[in-house]
Amino acid sequence: MDIVNEIIFSLKEIQENNEIDVPNIKNKLTFSQIHCIAAIEYIEDANITKLSQELGMTTGAITKMCKKLLNEGYVLKYQKEGNNKEVYYDLTELGLNVSEIHKKIHEKSYNKKKDIIAQYNDEEKATILKFLHDMNSVTKDTFIEIAEKYIKSDD
Template sequence: MNKEEQVRVGFRDLFNKMVWLNKFKMEDSLKGHKSSEVHCIECIERNVDSNVTKLAESLYMTSGAISKITKKLVKKGLIESYQKPENKKEIYFRLTEQGKVIYNIHEELHQEFQERDKAVFEQVTEEQFDSMLRFMDKYSRHLDAEIMKQGIDMKSE
């Protein structure tokens, strides 16, 4: 396996291990809420005036999928929709008090996981961080260009 393959496989393995390791605690603490719902809640809280289009782009999901998730979240009382007086056409979302509870639990879990992994990150130098960040940015821009080249419209898929 060459170094390029090692990097790809390494990224995938790291991601899968993190998901697997965090999964049980997340599911236990956030019973009754799917991962996609929790990430939608997170996205709504972190972005002002979240609408279906913004959420679809941020979460790399289709508008149809986001519409289904937001309907479920409204029904569960975790988010509410609103409109701006100057734009009655567009519908935006914000968290309810119940939604903020879920968001805070999720954030606390992320803090716990960061604390667990802190020992590794403390050993990484600034130069190593900078190098990794440059690589991830370059790779991400390449993938964005490929998405554009293939004409993939994230909103309608």
């Protein structure tokens, strides 16, 4: 396999590793679900709108995710007295465990990445950063292009 294909394959592997096995949890959770659980812990009176803004996802996606997390026992929902319209979310003990593991994973991952990056000189770091920005741009542009195509075809 040539170096170009190896790089593309490695990027694909990184992208596909989007589920985490959490000990004592019955189902795998996506990164989005884990980040939603973490956000519920630190956002006061977390609701669909606040979670949508924090996570950069649509309210529909957040609603669907929260329903699944509720059904699987990670979150619970509540309403404030006198406001029967707005629904808020809080974590169960299971959700708190996931949030704690999430914090540890981020800390450990950050430190490992920092150690790897320290092995490169400033010029190499600049090249890596440019490469990652370019790859991120390709991904964003591709999703936008596809989304616009499907939105136009639905009109």
